[in-house]
Amino acid sequence: MTASLVLASLSPRRRDILQQIGISFDIIKPNYTEIPPSIGVNPIDYCMHNAQEKLRNVCQVYNNRIILSADTVVVLEDRILGKPSTDRESQDMLWKLSGKTHKVISAIALYPGKETSISAYDITEVTFRNLSQVEVDWYVKSGEGRDKAGGYGIQGKAAVFVRHINGCYFNIVGLPVALLVDLLLNHAPQLWPSAI
Amino acid sequence: MTASLVLASLSPRRRDILQQIGISFDIIKPNYTEIPPSIGVNPIDYCMHNAQEKLRNVCQVYNNRIILSADTVVVLEDRILGKPSTDRESQDMLWKLSGKTHKVISAIALYPGKETSISAYDITEVTFRNLSQVEVDWYVKSGEGRDKAGGYGIQGKAAVFVRHINGCYFNIVGLPVALLVDLLLNHAPQLWPSAI
DSSP states (O other), X not given: OOSOEEEOOOOHHHHHHHHHTTOOEEXXXXXXXXXXXXXXXXXXXXXXXXHHHHHHHHHTTOTTXXXXXXXXXXXXXXXXXXXXXXXXXXXXXXXXXXXSEEEEEEEEEEEOSSSOOEEEEEEEEEEEOOOOHHXXXXXXXXTTTTTSGXXXXXXXXXXXXXXXXXXXXXXXXXXXXXXXXXXXXXXXXTTTTTXX | OOSOEEEOOOOHHHHHHHHHTTOOEEEOOOOOOOOOOXXXXXXXXXXXXXXXXXXXHHHTTOTTSEEEEEEEEEEETTEEXXXXXXXXXXXXXXXXXXXXXXXXXXXXXXXXXXXXXXEEEEEEEEEEOOOOHHHHHHHHHHTTTTTSGGGOOTTTGGGGGEEEEEEOHHHHHTOOHHHHHHHHHHHOTTTTTTTX
């Protein structure tokens, strides 16, 4: 068994965060397609389920490695905002978020290389400025919001939209770092702190 | 007169943030040496003064450009933590922050290319996890905390230390983006939103 981590996610943001904190890892794409959230589903349950299913899928093949999966959803007034696939959807989503506070939930699931897997989630509140038409058009034109939960990425140009956050910043980007360290400390100490 | 901004700061973090949000700029080093904070000084006054003095210095030469300066201080229990210059100082500073909530204050000053300059500040609360000796040693060895206010950079490895933030994330990195947009909208609309 090797001490290095398997990241069961193709998200470039999650890859960047793990690199930032100096954890070495391999990337394996989970063979799992998210089911769109049904109306009235509990956002935490939905997010946790997605992270757990991605983990389960990769565990079936790499059952002697430490594996990490994650899922992130953006929630406005108890409804999950998906990933916009057109400019029109991007625009609509930004107007919904403008001037309001929404929640970002990221779930992570960890298989410590043996025994049972564990999962947990973190919630961060994000407050947007009142946006102008020029700003919305500029952002939609950039294409940065496409295929991102909630239609924006705080680590890019949408930084200008965010007035305030309450919680873990990295949770918004897609990987709650402090929560991840908690799980590693308790369940995979050979990765943290022994490997640092 | 050109619409582009002059950044009166050599901070690579401020440069990165401006690039992230797509504002073009030139960099001019202010010829101003910060005076170490005296005991009992008001941290907001100190930070605002530094930003204003950096701006004033660059304005003397480039008085037909839009100029932005900034200063950031880390405050624990009403005392400003400086920039550690030795490993010992780095270590001491991390232990002070461990398990506690501190404040990061960033002041920005803007000269809109004519008339009078304006300045403002933002405060973000940052809560650290309880650190372990291994983590402190690992961070000090990385050298990342050297010459950074408060002895850490959230945009690097110290991400693992931060449990929670309350306020603007970019304020911690060194440039309060939402506040900057407020100032540009009101005092330099040729840069925002007209130039986007």
